[in-house]
Amino acid sequence: MIALLTMSPLVAKGDIVICSWNIQNLGWNNDKRFDKVAHVANHCDFLAIQELMNEAALERLEQKIETTSGEAWSSMASHALGRSTYREHYAFLWRDSAVEYDSGAVVFIDHRDAFAREPYSAQFLSRRTGQAFAAATVHITYGSSIGERLPEIEALADYWQWLEEVYPGTPRLLLGDFNLRPQHAGWAPLRELGAIPAITEGATTLGLTDGHYANLYDNIWKVSGTIDVSERGIVRFPELFGIGHERARDVVSDHAPVFITLGSATLAPTPLNGGTYRPTGTASSCVDLNTASAERLTALPHVGPARAAAIVEMRPWEASDDLTRISGLNHARLAEIQESALLCE
Known part of the structure; x- marks a missing residue:
């Protein structure tokens, strides 16, 4: 089971599962277990990825998830982004039977130079309903304090309006690792534009103690009333494998994925190797x-x-x-x- 909130049916249906996941340093020589990453990703029909370190790793993950699922998948990635020698790619990965790329893949042209890693976006279609949606993803720089994160968070308001111009009439989703909890006052400029976070309870970063999740940094922002979100939650993936947090952080990621389901779609976590999946509880949140x-x-x-x-x-x-x-x-x-x-x- 997973912690879920349910909304009344809204305007647009999609009947797909949309996820966002910071897969820590995907592509570095760090003993990443691509089979475990693929098992988690296979719970999604569409996945926005942060911290992709090279495109070869995305190809490897796509091959592994095709083996895991027995289905065809597709992917796309941004070029390497960053102001220093440390650079990351963004990526989208999707199940061909559920989602198709439509148009408009682009890295944001950041004339103000507000972002260390400019957001990446594209428009997609649900093959199950024909519903279009614009997906944008970003990884806010962590820095040494919350104050260093706020300029990028505040710049997301301008970016949100830019997305509306680039994908007119299409529901927008902003997915990513924001390094800021959704209740922080720094989100006020984006909230004033009608954007709301899908995930408001629980936490997504793996603490050092098994079962403890420290911060709600990962999220999916949307406009209320534009798309039919039926479920939302956090996939506590260490429990899918019956492993502790130290091992999970070493071979998978230090972040858990977040998800929303559209229309009649649902996400049913599938444990492996004796794992026992428990509902997300507030006792483990920060x-x-x-x-x-x-x-x-x-x-x-x-x-x-x-x-x-x-x-x-x-x-x-x-x-x-x-x-x-x-x-x-x-x-x-x-x-x-x-x-x-x-x-x-």
């Missing part, structure tokens, strides 16, 4: 200093009931660095809290 209950705050190192009450009383918190305002939380203890991977960033 601790938000501004919204977590006092009881939930006590999950943090060095935070007991008294300090939890003080955290609640002193809201709002701009950054976890400010926790040193709490009596007894010196810089050494703050470092342990931040290194625990329990905090939402």
Whole structure:
């Protein structure tokens, strides 16, 4: 099972499963288990990929997923993007029986130079219903602080309007690793344009402790009322294989994929090798200093009931660095809290 939210039928149906996944450094010589990546990807009909390091890796994944599924797949990738010697590609991978490429594959021409890795987009069609959709994908630069991520997040508002001009009348989906939780105030410019996140609960980055997911960074943004989203959720893939997070991060990815289903489509997770898939639960999501209950705050190192009450009383918190305002939380203890991977960033 997977955690799902259901919406009333809207305007456009697609009857396909659309996913987004940061597949950590796909293509580096890092012992990546392409068979496991393909097993997870085969739950999708369409997949936007971030952190593709070379196009040969995409070809290898496409071949592996065709073997896994027994079906034909297609793919496309952007050129390498980045401001330094470190560069990434974006990619789209899709099941030929469900999706076809329509037109307009393009890397955003970023005249303002707002993005370190300019977003990549194209228009596709659902073969099952004929529904068109424009898919755009981006990987926001992590940097050393949230403040360094915000200029790119704010620039997504202009990009969202640009997508409307490039794909007029077509439902838009913005898929990616945003390195920012959807509740952050930095999303205000995009929200003002009517965009909403599909995933608002749970977390997508794998913590170091098995079963713990630290941050909700990955998402799919859309405009309410333009496309029939029937289900949405996070695929906690380590449980599909019955492996721990350390192993999962080493051979698959440190991010879990997110998905939406259109129309009557559904995503049914298929465990392998004795894996037992459990519903996504809030107990494994990150601790938000501004919204977590006092009881939930006590999950943090060095935070007991008294300090939890003080955290609640002193809201709002701009950054976890400010926790040193709490009596007894010196810089050494703050470092342990931040290194625990329990905090939402």
